[in-house]
Amino acid sequence: MVVAEAPIHLENADQPEESTPVKQGPVFTVEILKIITDAQQQHGLRHSDYQRYRGYCTRRIRRLRKTLHLPQGDKRHFKRRDFILLVRYLYIPLMLSERAWGYAMQLRQESNTEPRKRFHLVSKLRKAVHYAEQLESLCQSELCDARSKLESQAYAAWIRGSFFFEVKAWKEAMDNLQQAQVVYEKLCSAVNESDQAVYKNKCEELVPSLRYCAYSIGDNTAISDLKSLHGTAQGELLDTLDRLMAEARQKEGGGGVSEVSWQGRTVGVKHPIVSTFLSTEQELDAALEGQTSEANIDKLDRHVINCKDAIAALKDDINNDPSSKTKSPDGSVSALQYLLPYLTYIRLNRSNQRTLFMIKKAYSEEVTNINHILKQEEGKKGKPQDLIRLYELILQNLNEMQQLVGLEQDKNFQDNIEASLTGYKAYRCYYIGEVLTGTKKFREALALYDRAGNYCCSVAERKDLEKTLKYGLKELSGLIEAAKSICLAQAVLQASEENKDDIQTTIVDKKYIAKVPLVDRLDIYYEDPKIASKQANIIKLPPDMKPIPCKPLFFDVALNHLTFPSLQQELESKTKQGQSSLTGFVKGLWGWGGKK
Numbered sequence: 001m002v003v004a005e006a007p008i009h010l011e012n013a014d015q016p017e018e019s020t021p022v023k024q025g026p027v028f029t030v031e032i033l034k035i036i037t038d039a040q041q042q043h044g045l046r047h048s049d050y051q052r053y054r055g056y057c058t059r060r061i062r063r064l065r066k067t068l069h070l071p072q073g074d075k076r077h078f079k080r081r082d083f084i085l086l087v088r089y090l091y092i093p094l095m096l097s098e099r100a101w102g103y104a105m106q107l108r109q110e111s112n113t114e115p116r117k118r119f120h121l122v123s124k125l126r127k128a129v130h131y132a133e134q135l136e137s138l139c140q141s142e143l144c145d146a147r148s149k150l151e152s153q154a155y156a157a158w159i160r161g162s163f164f165f166e167v168k169a170w171k172e173a174m175d176n177l178q179q180a181q182v183v184y185e186k187l188c189s190a191v192n193e194s195d196q197a198v199y200k201n202k203c204e205e206l207v208p209s210l211r212y213c214a215y216s217i218g219d220n221t222a223i224s225d226l227k228s229l230h231g232t233a234q235g236e237l238l239d240t241l242d243r244l245m246a247e248a249r250q251k252e253g254g255g256g257v258s259e260v261s262w263q264g265r266t267v268g269v270k271h272p273i274v275s276t277f278l279s280t281e282q283e284l285d286a287a288l289e290g291q292t293s294e295a296n297i298d299k300l301d302r303h304v305i306n307c308k309d310a311i312a313a314l315k316d317d318i319n320n321d322p323s324s325k326t327k328s329p330d331g332s333v334s335a336l337q338y339l340l341p342y343l344t345y346i347r348l349n350r351s352n353q354r355t356l357f358m359i360k361k362a363y364s365e366e367v368t369n370i371n372h373i374l375k376q377e378e379g380k381k382g383k384p385q386d387l388i389r390l391y392e393l394i395l396q397n398l399n400e401m402q403q404l405v406g407l408e409q410d411k412n413f414q415d416n417i418e419a420s421l422t423g424y425k426a427y428r429c430y431y432i433g434e435v436l437t438g439t440k441k442f443r444e445a446l447a448l449y450d451r452a453g454n455y456c457c458s459v460a461e462r463k464d465l466e467k468t469l470k471y472g473l474k475e476l477s478g479l480i481e482a483a484k485s486i487c488l489a490q491a492v493l494q495a496s497e498e499n500k501d502d503i504q505t506t507i508v509d510k511k512y513i514a515k516v517p518l519v520d521r522l523d524i525y526y527e528d529p530k531i532a533s534k535q536a537n538i539i540k541l542p543p544d545m546k547p548i549p550c551k552p553l554f555f556d557v558a559l560n561h562l563t564f565p566s567l568q569q570e571l572e573s574k575t576k577q578g579q580s581s582l583t584g585f586v587k588g589l590w591g592w593g594g595k596k
Contacts, residue, residue, distance in 0.1 A: 039053075061092060121166060151187070187199050433452065
């Protein structure tokens, strides 16, 4: 942090600047409320143990003084030393105020049984106010930014309000607590979303005290005075808050993006990979201008890969932080859960942009409008099929955009995506029609041209349609009308050629049909001049012989399902027996061939 060479003494805080010259340097921030909230939650106040918290403040002060070489004398002698303006030196008055406040809250708990301790309580709160005002005066230096000044003012106002609340000075207590509430509300709207919960909780803590003050005043105009004070405080802090926002925007330009705004919501970005990627995303459009399609495709390829890396890093953070997976009571998702669909939208959108540059490269156009597609020349076969595939990728990405988490109920977003889907469906139908025309399927091609024309007409008059897509659809409408005319002409030519072929086929077939009997050509129209003469070819007589099954003696119904056994073996055996008996007769007749 930056060191101010000349010290700022507390007793001279109200003197002119000539008596306390300060060397200008870089500005630093002290997040007072966040510091004390973390310390309180970690050191006893989660269980309302103010004694433990007071002990922590004492030890922290001792460590700070030892580290910063700022002791208040030795063990026997006290020697006052004022604080100089260093960011860690500011922790000393802050911890002194917190220690006195913690001691007072401990005494409040004990005063229920020992009323005398209320005097000690008021004394400790008065001391806390003293240290809080010292902190406020130190933070008014030029080395502190606007946020630090507002934090110190709100903290001092809250401590003063607590003091006046205990001494029952209701009007002063209400004024100071209201001032603290206004500052914390404005800081809540100016900081990142991850830091807003601390300020919201603090504002909610102040509401019961303000209501009790208004009730204790007992005036009917107390509430109206409260509202008027709210407006007055806003007017006084307006300039300081404007400076705070300007400083935040200046910090945003340093190497990465600290917060993003999308769909009406602003979220903070902490992960360095995501922050660096979003910074590159803001500069990409300017880098794509004036480049060739091939160069832009390479840039977008690298950008999409970086986007995937950022999404992976963000998912790791979500898995490591269980609290980011839960929704708040009002139904809103956490900053990490909100960044994930935003990065996914960027990936899909840049992928579509890369695909459109690929379409432009496919036709080698030298025009700026990437949607202006000229009529393909004869001989360029296969390009419509390639373009159908590219437009399918675009439609797939648009369908994924419609399903992004948290945007299902966003009517404007869904309507815009639906209009883009309809426009690119028109392109897809047109090129499918071109493919069908090339294969001479003219009827199907005409149907697709008609559908493409209907898509163009349904979105051509939408005002929220992207300008390049809207202009491209107007050009596409002309191409569709020309394609329909060409398709109709080719269909007529094809029909005439088919008629010629039919006539020639008919001439050849007539000679064959005349030879066919009438009973065999009842479904064919043919004017046969011989039909009324004696030589009419009506039926063939005698008809051709056809095999028919014999009628069996039994099982008439099962005739067609019976399989009779083969008797071939029986026939062969009878033939052999006849031959052997004749040979034996001859042998016995002549007396030779007998058995010995």
